[in-house]
Amino acid sequence: MRKFDGDKLLVATHNAGKLQEMTEMLAPHGVTVVGAAAMDLPEPEETEDTFVGNARIKAHAAAKATGLPALSDDSGITIDALEGAPGVYTADWAETGQGRDFMMAMTRANDEITAKGPDAPRTAQFRCTLVLAWPDGHDEVFEGVMPGTLVWPIRGEHGFGYDPMFMPDGYDITCAEMEKEEKNSISHRGRAVQAFLAGCFG
Numbered sequence: 681m682r683k684f685d686g687d688k689l690l691v692a693t694h695n696a697g698k699l700q701e702m703t704e705m706l707a708p709h710g711v712t713v714v715g716a717a718a719m720d721l722p723e724p725e726e727t728e729d730t731f732v733g734n735a736r737i738k739a740h741a742a743a744k745a746t747g748l749p750a751l752s753d754d755s756g757i758t759i760d761a762l763e764g765a766p767g768v769y770t771a772d773w774a775e776t777g778q779g780r781d782f783m784m785a786m787t788r789a790n791d792e793i794t795a796k797g798p799d800a801p802r803t804a805q806f807r808c809t810l811v812l813a814w815p816d817g818h819d820e821v822f823e824g825v826m827p828g829t830l831v832w833p834i835r836g837e838h839g840f841g842y843d844p845m846f847m848p849d850g851y852d853i854t855c856a857e858m859e860k861e862e863k864n865s866i867s868h869r870g871r872a873v874q875a876f877l878a879g880c881f882g
Protein backbone atom coordinates (compact mmCIF):
# COMPACT_ATOMS: atom_id res chain seq x y z
CA MET A 681 0.00 0.00 0.00
CA ARG A 682 1.39 3.41 -0.92
CA LYS A 683 2.02 5.72 2.04
CA PHE A 684 0.81 9.29 2.39
CA ASP A 685 3.96 11.21 3.37
CA GLY A 686 2.83 14.84 3.13
CA ASP A 687 1.45 17.06 5.86
CA LYS A 688 -1.22 18.74 3.71
CA LEU A 689 -4.13 16.64 2.55
CA LEU A 690 -6.81 17.77 0.15
CA VAL A 691 -10.14 16.38 1.32
CA ALA A 692 -12.21 16.24 -1.85
CA THR A 693 -15.65 17.02 -0.46
CA HIS A 694 -18.04 19.98 -0.65
CA ASN A 695 -19.93 18.77 2.43
CA ALA A 696 -19.04 20.97 5.42
CA GLY A 697 -20.12 18.33 7.95
CA LYS A 698 -17.86 15.69 6.45
CA LEU A 699 -14.96 18.16 6.21
CA GLN A 700 -15.34 19.08 9.88
CA GLU A 701 -15.33 15.45 11.01
CA MET A 702 -12.32 14.58 8.83
CA THR A 703 -10.42 17.59 10.19
CA GLU A 704 -11.24 16.62 13.80
CA MET A 705 -9.96 13.11 13.18
CA LEU A 706 -6.87 13.90 11.07
CA ALA A 707 -5.50 17.07 12.73
CA PRO A 708 -4.32 15.15 15.85
CA HIS A 709 -2.10 13.10 13.51
CA GLY A 710 -0.34 16.21 12.19
CA VAL A 711 -2.32 16.39 8.92
CA THR A 712 -3.40 19.80 7.66
CA VAL A 713 -6.75 19.33 5.96
CA VAL A 714 -7.78 21.53 3.04
CA GLY A 715 -11.31 21.27 1.64
CA ALA A 716 -12.43 21.26 -1.99
CA ALA A 717 -14.30 24.56 -1.68
CA ALA A 718 -11.19 26.35 -0.33
CA MET A 719 -9.36 25.18 -3.47
CA ASP A 720 -12.22 26.39 -5.72
CA LEU A 721 -12.71 22.90 -7.10
CA PRO A 722 -15.87 22.11 -9.05
CA GLU A 723 -18.24 19.40 -7.78
CA PRO A 724 -17.83 16.47 -10.17
CA GLU A 725 -20.94 14.56 -11.27
CA GLU A 726 -21.34 11.30 -9.34
CA THR A 727 -22.30 9.02 -12.21
CA GLU A 728 -21.42 5.58 -10.77
CA ASP A 729 -23.83 3.26 -8.96
CA THR A 730 -21.39 2.21 -6.22
CA PHE A 731 -19.85 4.12 -3.29
CA VAL A 732 -16.33 3.22 -4.44
CA GLY A 733 -17.07 4.28 -8.02
CA ASN A 734 -18.25 7.72 -6.96
CA ALA A 735 -15.46 8.08 -4.39
CA ARG A 736 -12.93 7.36 -7.18
CA ILE A 737 -14.50 10.02 -9.43
CA LYS A 738 -14.23 12.67 -6.68
CA ALA A 739 -10.69 11.78 -5.52
CA HIS A 740 -9.12 11.48 -8.99
CA ALA A 741 -10.74 14.70 -10.24
CA ALA A 742 -9.34 16.61 -7.25
CA ALA A 743 -5.86 15.04 -7.43
CA LYS A 744 -5.57 15.80 -11.15
CA ALA A 745 -6.80 19.38 -10.74
CA THR A 746 -4.43 20.25 -7.89
CA GLY A 747 -1.41 17.96 -8.18
CA LEU A 748 -1.98 16.96 -4.53
CA PRO A 749 -2.97 13.60 -3.04
CA ALA A 750 -6.73 13.86 -2.50
CA LEU A 751 -8.98 11.95 -0.10
CA SER A 752 -12.65 11.69 -1.06
CA ASP A 753 -15.63 10.33 0.88
CA ASP A 754 -18.68 8.72 -0.64
CA SER A 755 -21.21 7.70 1.95
CA GLY A 756 -24.86 7.05 2.64
CA ILE A 757 -27.48 4.96 4.39
CA THR A 758 -28.59 1.47 3.40
CA ILE A 759 -32.01 0.57 4.83
CA ASP A 760 -32.72 -3.15 5.20
CA ALA A 761 -36.51 -2.87 4.70
CA LEU A 762 -35.86 -0.98 1.42
CA GLU A 763 -33.38 -3.49 -0.03
CA GLY A 764 -30.47 -1.13 0.62
CA ALA A 765 -32.06 2.11 -0.63
CA PRO A 766 -31.24 4.96 -0.71
CA GLY A 767 -27.59 3.77 -0.73
CA VAL A 768 -25.55 5.76 -3.26
CA TYR A 769 -28.64 7.95 -3.78
CA THR A 770 -28.77 9.11 -0.14
CA ALA A 771 -27.92 12.72 -1.05
CA ASP A 772 -30.38 12.66 -4.00
CA TRP A 773 -33.28 11.95 -1.62
CA ALA A 774 -32.62 15.38 -0.08
CA GLU A 775 -32.36 17.35 -3.35
CA THR A 776 -35.12 19.91 -3.93
CA GLY A 777 -33.71 21.85 -6.88
CA GLN A 778 -33.01 24.71 -4.43
CA GLY A 779 -30.60 23.01 -2.08
CA ARG A 780 -30.97 19.98 0.20
CA ASP A 781 -33.82 19.33 2.61
CA PHE A 782 -32.91 16.57 5.05
CA MET A 783 -36.23 16.78 6.90
CA MET A 784 -37.85 15.80 3.60
CA ALA A 785 -35.33 13.00 3.04
CA MET A 786 -35.73 11.58 6.57
CA THR A 787 -39.52 11.76 6.29
CA ARG A 788 -39.34 9.80 3.04
CA ALA A 789 -37.16 7.13 4.66
CA ASN A 790 -39.57 6.80 7.59
CA ASP A 791 -42.65 6.76 5.31
CA GLU A 792 -41.21 4.10 3.02
CA ILE A 793 -40.33 1.82 5.95
CA THR A 794 -43.75 2.38 7.53
CA ALA A 795 -45.42 1.48 4.21
CA LYS A 796 -43.75 -1.95 4.40
CA GLY A 797 -45.96 -2.80 7.39
CA PRO A 798 -45.63 -3.05 11.17
CA ASP A 799 -43.17 -5.96 11.05
CA ALA A 800 -40.70 -4.25 8.70
CA PRO A 801 -37.24 -4.00 10.29
CA ARG A 802 -36.01 -0.49 11.06
CA THR A 803 -32.36 -1.54 10.86
CA ALA A 804 -29.96 0.37 8.62
CA GLN A 805 -26.27 0.97 8.09
CA PHE A 806 -24.30 4.14 7.56
CA ARG A 807 -21.56 3.32 5.02
CA CYS A 808 -18.44 5.26 4.06
CA THR A 809 -15.88 4.63 1.34
CA LEU A 810 -12.76 6.78 1.31
CA VAL A 811 -10.47 6.90 -1.72
CA LEU A 812 -7.01 8.40 -1.52
CA ALA A 813 -5.87 9.26 -5.06
CA TRP A 814 -2.51 10.56 -6.26
CA PRO A 815 -2.03 12.78 -9.33
CA ASP A 816 -0.36 9.85 -11.17
CA GLY A 817 -3.60 7.85 -11.01
CA HIS A 818 -2.74 5.46 -8.16
CA ASP A 819 -5.37 5.04 -5.44
CA GLU A 820 -6.15 3.24 -2.19
CA VAL A 821 -9.63 2.41 -0.84
CA PHE A 822 -10.83 2.32 2.81
CA GLU A 823 -14.28 1.45 4.13
CA GLY A 824 -16.27 1.79 7.33
CA VAL A 825 -19.77 0.72 8.40
CA MET A 826 -21.91 1.72 11.39
CA PRO A 827 -24.99 -0.46 12.02
CA GLY A 828 -28.03 1.00 13.72
CA THR A 829 -31.77 1.65 13.76
CA LEU A 830 -33.82 4.47 12.26
CA VAL A 831 -35.96 6.19 14.89
CA TRP A 832 -39.00 8.43 14.55
CA PRO A 833 -39.53 11.22 15.48
CA ILE A 834 -36.05 12.56 14.84
CA ARG A 835 -33.91 13.61 17.83
CA GLY A 836 -30.93 15.90 18.38
CA GLU A 837 -29.28 19.02 17.02
CA HIS A 838 -25.68 17.96 16.37
CA GLY A 839 -24.08 16.52 13.26
CA PHE A 840 -25.58 16.81 9.79
CA GLY A 841 -27.64 15.03 7.17
CA TYR A 842 -29.54 11.98 8.47
CA ASP A 843 -27.89 12.01 11.93
CA PRO A 844 -31.13 12.91 13.83
CA MET A 845 -32.83 9.65 12.81
CA PHE A 846 -29.88 7.25 13.16
CA MET A 847 -29.40 5.43 16.48
CA PRO A 848 -26.22 3.32 16.41
CA ASP A 849 -26.35 -0.24 17.78
CA GLY A 850 -25.57 -0.25 21.51
CA TYR A 851 -26.83 3.33 22.06
CA ASP A 852 -30.15 4.84 23.07
CA ILE A 853 -29.32 8.24 21.56
CA THR A 854 -29.07 9.30 17.91
CA CYS A 855 -25.91 10.52 16.21
CA ALA A 856 -27.35 14.04 16.46
CA GLU A 857 -27.57 13.70 20.28
CA MET A 858 -23.92 12.61 20.60
CA GLU A 859 -20.87 14.72 21.22
CA LYS A 860 -18.73 14.84 18.09
CA GLU A 861 -15.92 12.78 19.66
CA GLU A 862 -18.38 10.01 20.43
CA LYS A 863 -19.78 9.92 16.90
CA ASN A 864 -16.28 9.95 15.39
CA SER A 865 -15.21 7.03 17.61
CA ILE A 866 -17.91 4.70 16.24
CA SER A 867 -19.06 6.16 12.93
CA HIS A 868 -18.71 4.74 9.41
CA ARG A 869 -16.44 7.71 8.62
CA GLY A 870 -14.45 7.25 11.83
CA ARG A 871 -13.85 3.59 11.03
CA ALA A 872 -12.81 4.36 7.45
CA VAL A 873 -10.43 7.09 8.70
CA GLN A 874 -8.90 4.59 11.15
CA ALA A 875 -8.30 2.20 8.23
CA PHE A 876 -6.73 5.05 6.23
CA LEU A 877 -4.44 5.96 9.16
CA ALA A 878 -3.46 2.32 9.72
CA GLY A 879 -2.81 1.70 6.01
CA CYS A 880 -1.24 4.89 4.69
CA PHE A 881 0.64 6.27 7.69
CA GLY A 882 3.99 5.50 9.27
Ligand SMILES: O=P(O)(O)OP(=O)(O)OP(=O)(O)OC[C@H]1O[C@@H](n2cnc3c(O)ncnc32)[C@H](O)[C@@H]1O
Pocket residue numbers: 692693694695698723726738753754755756757770771772774806839840841842843855867869
Ligand atom coordinates in the same frame (compact mmCIF):
# COMPACT_ATOMS: atom_id res chain seq x y z
O1 LIG B 1 -20.02 14.38 -2.50
P1 LIG B 1 -19.49 15.29 -1.42
O2 LIG B 1 -19.04 16.62 -1.92
O3 LIG B 1 -18.44 14.61 -0.57
O4 LIG B 1 -20.71 15.63 -0.39
P2 LIG B 1 -22.16 14.97 -0.37
O5 LIG B 1 -22.90 15.54 0.78
O6 LIG B 1 -22.79 15.10 -1.74
O7 LIG B 1 -21.85 13.45 -0.06
P3 LIG B 1 -22.27 12.10 -0.83
O8 LIG B 1 -22.41 12.34 -2.27
O9 LIG B 1 -21.29 11.06 -0.36
O10 LIG B 1 -23.70 11.78 -0.21
C1 LIG B 1 -23.75 11.31 1.12
C2 LIG B 1 -25.12 11.53 1.71
O11 LIG B 1 -25.21 10.78 2.93
C3 LIG B 1 -25.37 11.65 4.04
N1 LIG B 1 -24.42 11.26 5.09
C4 LIG B 1 -23.18 10.72 4.91
N2 LIG B 1 -22.53 10.59 6.08
C5 LIG B 1 -23.37 11.04 7.02
C6 LIG B 1 -23.27 11.19 8.42
O12 LIG B 1 -22.16 10.89 9.07
N3 LIG B 1 -24.32 11.69 9.08
C7 LIG B 1 -25.45 12.03 8.42
N4 LIG B 1 -25.63 11.96 7.09
C8 LIG B 1 -24.60 11.46 6.39
C9 LIG B 1 -25.01 13.04 3.56
O13 LIG B 1 -25.74 14.03 4.23
C10 LIG B 1 -25.37 12.98 2.08
O14 LIG B 1 -26.74 13.25 1.91
Ligand SMILES: [Mg+2]
Pocket residue numbers: 726771
Ligand atom coordinates in the same frame (compact mmCIF):
# COMPACT_ATOMS: atom_id res chain seq x y z
MG1 LIG C 1 -22.01 14.13 -3.39
